[in-house]
């Protein structure tokens with residue numbers, strides 16, 4: 001089980017001014033599995049993702065992807081590693097002067113040599129999958145928050161990535177839509193076998209999708225467990241988290 | 257007292273850091289220009305935005321610069337009875353100095369500020385990060401077409417500026433003040449040499465690179481700027497900085513280029 005960690009964070013520390021956000025994060029992301037990172041708002045979940053993406057350099061500690069330490073390798077090598085990534089940012093980060101269609105088509109146009117008809121087919125397929133077809137000609141500013149998220153997801157998945165990073169993919173979506181998105185995730189993951197890292201506040205629903213759940217609390221990852229182990233964990237912090245998010249019904253000892 | 261030195265040290269480091277960053281920025285941008293793949297459409301689009309859309313402003317300012325040169329030149333030269341040299345005086349000052357410098361200043365105001373703001377907004381809304389994570393090089397995708405467009409546009413705009421300026425000088429010096437039309441152009445023909453045109457061309461090329469370099473890098477590094485505020489305010493102060501720095505550099509650089517090329 002130890003040999004197929006595709007991403008490894010070792011003792012990552014990061015401060016902004018006097019605020020120490022990450023105080024020694026250790027995390028292993030297993031190949032082909034879904035790891036969900038949960039934790040309170042402002043704890044540094046998005047920051048962890050940015051470390052793995054190589055957008056932020058840690059103050060100390062090492063971030064390894066495919067066994068390569070991100071801040072030690074050349075620009076070229078980093079770019080090669082990133083060809084495997086599909087990323088949804090928390091704010092979607094759509095290109096706001098391009099239409100929805102061009103946004104989703106961009107990775108295909110810049111990274112592959114396929115024809116425009118083929119591009120069109122793939123883009124429409126992905127937009128349909130995310131249930132935002134018919135918005136092709138709109139600009140991101142003309143979309144609702146939830147639609148932006150789904151366009152961002154379509155863009156992240158358009159090149160069939162090997163690792164996907166979704167920062168709060170269903171925040172701002174209604175229950176039916178987020179269920180639909182989760183179905184799409186498990187379907188595409190089965191088909192493509194990608195590794196996924198998901199940041200989410202949607203507990204307990206997200207547990208159905210997760211192979212591992214990691215709780216970030218006070219700058220460290222308390223533990224990375226399977227959803228079942230997580231819900232039954234003895235760790236007081238995890239227990240507390242499970243109780244506040246899922247209610248006491250879920251933890252057996254709390255039953256009166 | 258110690259505080260003062262501390263601040264001085266921090267300031268020095270900050271500015272060194274910033275200069276180094278801009279150097280690296282230029283290096284990567286120029287490198288990404290020569291690296292394949294070469295896409296023509298973004299270059300055409302940027303040339304349209306930076307060059308074609310500036311033509312009107314350039315014609316307007318060029319005409320009035322030439323007209324005022326004609327006016328001033330005629331009155332000054334007529335004191336020495338040398339009105340016949342008006343044509344070459346207007347043409348030489350435009351081709352060697354005013355054309356490249358004023359065209360560059362106009363492009364800075366019109367296109368440079370827009371470039372800085374556009375890239376700055378892409379940076380603060382994480383669009384640059386998104387590009388990087390898609391393994392698309394932002395230098396290649398956003399910056400390189402702008403550099404090429406700047407290098408293409410500036411010499412052409414300068415040429416337009418020169419020509420409209422010479423026409424403006426003719427309008428005032430000959431049309432309004434009654435100078436001789438034949439001598440206006442024949443003195444020009446006699447005195448303007450290839451080296452003058454070469455000087456104007458080199459200057460405009462250098463200014464083209466300078467404008468895009470300063471404006472694009474100020475926008476690209478807007479998130480690292482100190483004390484300029486964040487978000488919209490950060491972008492606006494970066495844009496102001498970019499325009500001021502670019503304008504000042506154009507004038508400084510003009511002096512050095514002139515002293516080297518003369």
Ligand SMILES: Nc1ncnc2c1ncn2[C@@H]1O[C@H](COP(=O)(O)OP(=O)(O)OP(=O)(O)O)[C@@H](O)[C@H]1O
Pocket residue numbers: 016021040041042043044045046047048090
């Ligand atoms: N560039 C930055 N400069 C200063 N502080 C930052 C920066 N980026 C993040 N932080 C700080 O780091 C902390 C973690 O931020 P992060 O965005 O990772 O939170 P999060 O866990 O994703 O929260 P949420 O669930 O609300 O998205 C926050 O307290 C934030 O203020």
Ligand SMILES: [Mg+2]
Pocket residue numbers: 045046047090167
């Ligand atoms: Mg976040």
